[in-house]
Amino acid sequence: MTVPDRTSPAIDVRGLTRAFGGRRAVDGVAFTLRGGECLALFGPNGAGKTTLLRMLAGLLRPTSGTARIGGVAVPGGPAVRAAVGLISHASLLYGALTALENVELAAKLYGVREPRAAALRALEAMRVRDRAATPVRALSRGLQQRVSIARAMVHEPSVVLLDEPFTGLDAAGAAALTSALVALRSSGAALVLVTHNLDEGLSLATHVAIMTAGRFVRFEERGALDAPAYAAAYRELVARGA
Amino acid sequence: MAPSTLTAALLIARKDLAIEFRTRTAFFSAVVFALLAIVIFYFAWDPTAVAAVDLAPGVLWVIFTFSGLLGLHRSFGVEMADRAIDGLLGAPIAREAIYLGKALANLVFVAAVQVIAIPAIVLFYNMPLAGRAALAVAAIALLAAIGLTAVGTLFSAMAVNTRLAELLLPMLSLPFFVPIIMPAAQATARLLSGRPVSEAASWLKILIAFDLVFVVACMLAFPHTIEE
Numbered sequence: 001m002t003v004p005d006r007t008s009p010a011i012d013v014r015g016l017t018r019a020f021g022g023r024r025a026v027d028g029v030a031f032t033l034r035g036g037e038c039l040a041l042f043g044p045n046g047a048g049k050t051t052l053l054r055m056l057a058g059l060l061r062p063t064s065g066t067a068r069i070g071g072v073a074v075p076g077g078p079a080v081r082a083a084v085g086l087i088s089h090a091s092l093l094y095g096a097l098t099a100l101e102n103v104e105l106a107a108k109l110y111g112v113r114e115p116r117a118a119a120l121r122a123l124e125a126m127r128v129r130d131r132a133a134t135p136v137r138a139l140s141r142g143l144q145q146r147v148s149i150a151r152a153m154v155h156e157p158s159v160v161l162l163d164e165p166f167t168g169l170d171a172a173g174a175a176a177l178t179s180a181l182v183a184l185r186s187s188g189a190a191l192v193l194v195t196h197n198l199d200e201g202l203s204l205a206t207h208v209a210i211m212t213a214g215r216f217v218r219f220e221e222r223g224a225l226d227a228p229a230y231a232a233a234y235r236e237l238v239a240r241g242a
Numbered sequence: 243m244a245p246s247t248l249t250a251a252l253l254i255a256r257k258d259l260a261i262e263f264r265t266r267t268a269f270f271s272a273v274v275f276a277l278l279a280i281v282i283f284y285f286a287w288d289p290t291a292v293a294a295v296d297l298a299p300g301v302l303w304v305i306f307t308f309s310g311l312l313g314l315h316r317s318f319g320v321e322m323a324d325r326a327i328d329g330l331l332g333a334p335i336a337r338e339a340i341y342l343g344k345a346l347a348n349l350v351f352v353a354a355v356q357v358i359a360i361p362a363i364v365l366f367y368n369m370p371l372a373g374r375a376a377l378a379v380a381a382i383a384l385l386a387a388i389g390l391t392a393v394g395t396l397f398s399a400m401a402v403n404t405r406l407a408e409l410l411l412p413m414l415s416l417p418f419f420v421p422i423i424m425p426a427a428q429a430t431a432r433l434l435s436g437r438p439v440s441e442a443a444s445w446l447k448i449l450i451a452f453d454l455v456f457v458v459a460c461m462l463a464f465p466h467t468i469e470e
Binding site: 054057058059060061075077078079081082084086088089090091092093094095096097101105106108109110111135151 | 243244245250253257260261264265320324325326328329330332333334335336469
């Protein structure tokens with residue numbers, strides 16, 4: 001855990017924009033999250049949510065604006081990348097390697113001490129340790145997703161970016177992921193959770209946002225937000241194609 | 243603490259070789275291609291028109307070039323299946339470590355193909371290769387493999403995201419292979435025709451110079467080819 005500070009922003013995004021040709025996939029997004037906070041980000045397909053996460057992960061350069069992780073602008077150097085864990089649409093795994101080899105490789109690349117033990121703990125946390133010796137290509141989609149989550153968590157990141165992490169998970173996998181995210185939040189990590197599932201998002205979030213056409217059209221604290229009213233407003237925004 | 247560039251490169255190379263060892267698809271393809279090409283060249287050869295010592299170096303380097311491309315194409319292909327490359331790019335390691343690791347694994351791949359292809363060429367063309375000359379040919383093969391993999395790894399990274407990657411990789415790479423292949427073929431020709439090793443020395447120096455230039459230039463260029 002590299003940035004457990006709850007007073008200064010763990011993620012500070014200002015006017016973040018990314019254009020592909022003439023189209024702005026992300027357009028002037030701004031928000032701040034402190035350690036221990038979780039932003040649930042909702043939005044229709046093509047709203048720019050994945051592009052936003054890829055910029056925060058340092059995989060995509062912004063066209064304009066800034067994003068800072070632990071006070072360091074992204075895409076930064078190794079120090080800022082060490083603080084981030086990314087769970088993507090794709091598994092980021094090697095099919096020919098076993099679950100343990102995949103997670104252990106990530107642990108070694110992140111400089112985790114005792115990488116094998118850390119990898120086994122991460123697989124245990126996702127309740128997939130019994131498949132540690134199985135090649136990833138032989139695992140079901142749901143089990144691959146659990147290994148992928150273990151890979152992203154093995155270095156105990158202080159900022160976790162999750163793109164539809166519950167996709168493909170069964171009830172046990174979803175429960176394991178939820179408890180892992182709750183534990184991460186309690187330990188001071190900041191989370192950005194992209195999801196289409198309002199119930200899952202609202203149950204974990206301290207902040208919620210709706211993104212359409214590259215912009216945040218709503219951003220507020222979860223607090224005493226009325227979930228049914230919020231869901232209705234979200235459906236209306238998506239239906240309007242705002 | 244994040245690993246050093248060299249440590250990270252070794253981790254990536256080891257991972258790539260483990261994947262290739264388990265799947266063996268590219269290696270077997272390259273070896274079968276090399277052996278088939280040797281056989282085809284052998285049967286197409288008219289020994290009364292062209293001496294074996296004149297033909298064998300050309301055959302050797304044509305085979306190395308094209309069999310090497312098979313492995314180079316796969317190098318970044320394995321990273322794209324489930325976007326595993328994002329896992330490497332997101333890790334706290336230098337971009338150069340990814341390049342070095344990939345290039346190292348490719349070097350082992352090309353060298354392994356050479357270990358099988360060179361004796362096959364010697365056997366088919368009845369080359370008098372022994373002693374110092376054999377060691378010198380092995381050294382030339384290794385130096386040429388360094389140059390080929392340095393260039394090929396960079397272009398593999400550039401081509402992999404395109405729809406015509408299989409076509410684009412040789413189109414981009416082959417012009418840059420020329421400064422490597424030419425001194426390697428010239429030096430090999432002299433050694434296979436029984437000339438002293440000292441006669442190949444000037445070509446070896448050119449080969450080493452191009453190796454250095456390509457390794458450094460490609461490593462510096464690599465981060466710019468993979469950043470979006």
